[in-house]
Amino acid sequence: MKAKELVTLFTEKGENFNIKNWDVYPRPQLKRDSFLCLNGEWDFATNTDGKIPDTFTEKIIVPFCPQSVLSGINRLIPDDEFLIYKKEFTLPDGFNKGEVLLHFGAVDQIAKIYINGKFVIEHHGGYEPFTCCITDLLKEVNTLTVVVKDNLDTAVLPYGKQKHKRGGMWYTPVSGIWQTVWLESVPLEYINGITINCDDKSAHISVSGVKSGVLTLHTPDGDKHFDLKDGKAEIKIKNPLLWSPEAPNIYNFTLKSGADRVESYLAFRKIESKIVDGIPRLCLNGKPYFFHGLLDQGYFPDGIFTPASPEEYKNDILSMKECGFNMLRKHIKIEPQLFYYYCDIYGMAVFQDFVNNGKYSFFRDTALPTIGMKKFPDKILHLNKEQRKAFCDGATATVNTLYNHPSIVYWTVFNEGWGQFDSANIYDFAKNLDNSHIIDTASGWFKQEKTDVESEHVYFKPIKIKKSDKPIVLSEFGGYSYKPDGHVMNPHNTYGYRFFKKQSDFMDALEALYNNEVIPLVEKGLCATVYTQVSDVEDETNGLLSYDRKVLKVDKDRMLKIAEKLKI
Numbered sequence: 001m002k003a004k005e006l007v008t009l010f011t012e013k014g015e016n017f018n019i020k021n022w023d024v025y026p027r028p029q030l031k032r033d034s035f036l037c038l039n040g041e042w043d044f045a046t047n048t049d050g051k052i053p054d055t056f057t058e059k060i061i062v063p064f065c066p067q068s069v070l071s072g073i074n075r076l077i078p079d080d081e082f083l084i085y086k087k088e089f090t091l092p093d094g095f096n097k098g099e100v101l102l103h104f105g106a107v108d109q110i111a112k113i114y115i116n117g118k119f120v121i122e123h124h125g126g127y128e129p130f131t132c133c134i135t136d137l138l139k140e141v142n143t144l145t146v147v148v149k150d151n152l153d154t155a156v157l158p159y160g161k162q163k164h165k166r167g168g169m170w171y172t173p174v175s176g177i178w179q180t181v182w183l184e185s186v187p188l189e190y191i192n193g194i195t196i197n198c199d200d201k202s203a204h205i206s207v208s209g210v211k212s213g214v215l216t217l218h219t220p221d222g223d224k225h226f227d228l229k230d231g232k233a234e235i236k237i238k239n240p241l242l243w244s245p246e247a248p249n250i251y252n253f254t255l256k257s258g259a260d261r262v263e264s265y266l267a268f269r270k271i272e273s274k275i276v277d278g279i280p281r282l283c284l285n286g287k288p289y290f291f292h293g294l295l296d297q298g299y300f301p302d303g304i305f306t307p308a309s310p311e312e313y314k315n316d317i318l319s320m321k322e323c324g325f326n327m328l329r330k331h332i333k334i335e336p337q338l339f340y341y342y343c344d345i346y347g348m349a350v351f352q353d354f355v356n357n358g359k360y361s362f363f364r365d366t367a368l369p370t371i372g373m374k375k376f377p378d379k380i381l382h383l384n385k386e387q388r389k390a391f392c393d394g395a396t397a398t399v400n401t402l403y404n405h406p407s408i409v410y411w412t413v414f415n416e417g418w419g420q421f422d423s424a425n426i427y428d429f430a431k432n433l434d435n436s437h438i439i440d441t442a443s444g445w446f447k448q449e450k451t452d453v454e455s456e457h458v459y460f461k462p463i464k465i466k467k468s469d470k471p472i473v474l475s476e477f478g479g480y481s482y483k484p485d486g487h488v489m490n491p492h493n494t495y496g497y498r499f500f501k502k503q504s505d506f507m508d509a510l511e512a513l514y515n516n517e518v519i520p521l522v523e524k525g526l527c528a529t530v531y532t533q534v535s536d537v538e539d540e541t542n543g544l545l546s547y548d549r550k551v552l553k554v555d556k557d558r559m560l561k562i563a564e565k566l567k568i
Contacts, residue, residue, distance in 0.1 A: 021309035022063055026105055026180040028341040029404050030194055031263040036095065036183040038144070039063050043086040044073065050082040050147055052114075060085065062181060063105065063306055065174035070303045076164070076173070079153050083176040085146040089183070091138070097259070098188040100135045105179025105336055107148055108305075109157045114145040124390075125157060126150070127334040127355050128397035129179070150175035155419075156387050158355035158394040160332040161297065168495045171299055171538050178305045179336050187259040194255070194262070196404040197436065200242055200270040200285045203235040205255075213257030228257065235266075242285045243267035243406045245326035248347030250406075267344065267406035271437060273452060273471050280471045281568070282438065282453075282527040284349075284409070288568040291349055291409075291528035293327030294320055294544070295476060298335055299537045301489055301547050305333070312549070313339045316534055317348050319545060323556055324563025329475065329530045332356055332415060334398055343407035351410040351440075351475075351530070352402060354395045358382045358419030365417040370460065374445035381446075382421040391419060392429060399433045411437055412475070416444040416457065423448045443475045453527075459497045463517040471527040478513060479532040479542040482506035482553050487546035489538050496542040497532075507555055514562045522566060529566075 023037045043056035044066070058073065060066060066073035066083065077083060091100070104111070108126030112119065115137040123130045152159055152173055163170035192209030205215060205228075213228040217235060226233045241249035252265045274283050281288040296316070300307040307313060313335070320328065328343070329351040343350050364376075382388065395413070402408055413430055414420040420442060427441045427450035441451035454468040457476040465472050481496025482503060500506040518529055535543035544554050 021311075022180055022306075024180075024310055024338065026103075026182060027337050029196075029264045029337070030191070032184055032186070032261070034095070034097065034184040034186070036089070036092065038087055038089060038181040038183065045084045046077060046081045047084070048080055048082070050084075050149065052084055052086075052145055052147065056084075056086055062087075062177050063179050064303050065108070065176055065178045065305055067172055067174055068302060068304045068306070070306070070308060077150065077175045079151060079164075083146075083148040083150070085144075085148070085177060087144045087181075089142050089144060090140065091142075091183075095183075095185050096135070096138075097185040098135075099133055099190070100138060100183060100185050101131055102134045102144070103129060103131050103180075103182050103184065104177070105129050105181070106334070107146065107177050107179075108150055108175055109159075110149045110151065112147045114147070116143055117145075125394055125397060126174075127158060127160075127394065128401050129337075144181075146177065148176045155357055155359045156384075157390050158357045160355045161299075167493065167539055169540060171297075172304055174305045189258055190260040191255060191257055191262050194264055194404065196264075196266050198266055198268050198270075198406065199436075200268055201236070201240070203266050203268065205233045205235065205266075207231045207233075207255065207257075210257040210260070213255055215253055215255050217251055217253045219251060228255070240268040243269035243344075243347075244284055244289075245321075245347040245349055248345060248406075250345055264404075265344070266404075269406050271409040273438065279525045280469060280527075281525075282471045282473075288527075290522060290526075290566045290568045291327040291351070291473075292325050292563055292566045293329055293349070293351065293528060293530045294325055295331050295530050295533035296328040297331050297533060297535070297537050298333045298339075299535075299547075306336075310336070310338045310342075314342045314346070315549065316545070317342050317346055319549075319552065320534060321346065321348060323544065323552075323554060323559040326563075327351060327528065327530075328534065329353065329412070331533075334401065337401075340402060340405040340407055344405055348407060349409050350405070350407045351412060351528075352398070352408050353412040353415060353443075354391070354398055356415060356419040357391050357394070358384075358387050358421075360418050369417065369445040374447065376417070376446045378420050378423050378442075378446055378448060381417075382419055387419070388421055391421075392426075395430065396433060399430075403434060409437055410440060412440045412443045412455075414442050414446070417442075417446045420446050424450045427451060438471075440473065440475065459532075463521065465521055465524060465526060468525065472521075472525045473528040473530075474518070474521075474526060475528070475530045476532055477518075477529065478510070480506060480510055480513075481541045483541045484546050484551040484553065487548055487551045488536065488541060489547050493539045495540040503553060506553060507558065510554065511558055511562065515565075519562075519565045522568065 044060035064071035162173035327349040444457035479497035535545040536547040
């Protein structure tokens with residue numbers, strides 16, 4: 001079956017789809033009252049020369065990738081084709097306060113932006129937001145044109161689980177615009193960014209773009225005011241309410257500087273590793289904490305990278321919390337800011353992967369490690385300088401984009417050898433980007449010396465752990481497959497690691513896996529687990545939820561009992 005035929009097994013258009021669903025402010029940690037959403041219907045064309053056509057014959061719904069049903073295009077895009085988007089817009093009266101900024105949540109992979117025929121910016125990288133100032137190019141009626149090239153097969157830019165020949169653990173590729181496009185207006189001097197450094201006692205705020213102002217923290221005891229001096233403010237309050245998945249305490253604040261005003265939020269929490277009773281432990285707010293988690297791929301049957309509504313992110317998070325989970329490992333994908341906002345406010349810790357690039361080798365990256373060959377001198381891997389730089393650029397953008405979210409406690413650098421290189425220096429590079437979170441240098445295998453945790457993947461044998469001087473994380477396991485009738489994308493192919501035809505047998509086996517193999521290891525030093533996975537993804541049917549999210553395959557009460565036994 002072709003990818004197009006597969007996705008239409010579910011629906012011709014998302015059941016709850018509405019063109020207004022993504023008309024939502026996309027940046028909750030730097031929010032202004034200026035917002036003009038450009039999502040919706042755009043002109044669309046593809047060609048092989050990248051020239052902007054005189055006539056567009058198709059329409060696409062942004063922010064959905066053209067490979068998706070929700071986009072209205074619903075076809076695969078070859079590597080040799082350019083994607084060309086066009087949108088006309090008019091600014092509302094009084095919108096321009098001095099400068100007009102154009103924002104893209106994410107465009108996969110290389111985007112050239114034009115306003116009224118004038119080139120503005122070229123951006124490389126398919127997972128991070130970017131911004132350009134367009135004030136001087138504006139007219140009464142404006143034309144925004146975006147020309148995109150997705151060079152997936154070169155494997156230079158980060159690409160994650162995308163593959164033209166999808167199947168098994170590889171999924172339908174995406175191209176083009178897949179997150180919100182929007183405009184805002186700011187004063188000539190404005191707050192350009194906020195960096196929030198918090199622990200369990202205080203917060204340090206650094207602001208770019210302005211030097212002075214007043215930060216007002218909204219607390220249960222009333223508003224507290226802190227002066228911004230040389231772009232910085234230190235926040236200390238008596239007995240702050242700490243953030244955890246069980247008590248996701250958030251403090252909202254406003255920041256005023258001159259004519260600019262933004263809203264944001266912070267949380268007091270500290271993540272670290274410590275020796276507790278002779279055992280290395282991951283600790284949250286000074287106490288040992290077991291992170292009971294799931295692999296979360298972030299794919300949806302009708303929108304692929306982008307759900308029909310941001311509410312679907314919230315539903316996934318809350319569904320897993322109701323089953324007792326307190327962590328999601330966001331796997332080789334960066335989500336829109338709203339996903340992390342929901343994790344922040346509803347209480348779901350996030351282990352965030354960097355997005356891999358480089359060529360994947362089944363023999364080197366899967367076959368040999370599966371039979372036990374998990375050590376390899378990674379200085380000789382992936383020597384291409386362009387690929388190495390692209391990975392580091394993507395990692396830097398990931399940390400800069402997500403750093404402020406209290407839910408993020410852990411970065412995964414390399415996964416199962418894909419694109420792995422020179423991990424000792426890359427560990428130092430990651431620590432230099434962020435020394436306040438846990439760094440997992442090599443999740444699964446090709447382990448080297450520099451890492452904050454011992455990170456294991458176990459699928460095809462009993463789970464055992466060896467004593468370590470670092471906290472032990474079972475960063476992937478399980479992957480049991482059960483296919484509920486009428487709720488699978490591909491009834492002909494099945495991918496998983498153990499297979500069940502009855503839901504009751506699936507639940508029994510999952511419960512036995514935790515009770516017999518996982519829970520006994522907690523007292524021996526196991527600090528976190530990542531079961532594969534939140535939902536089915538295309539052929540991969542090992543989720544706790546079906547791909548359409550209509551079937552929860554597990555018993556909530558039994559899952560809650562498992563979660564209770566995992567607490568330290």
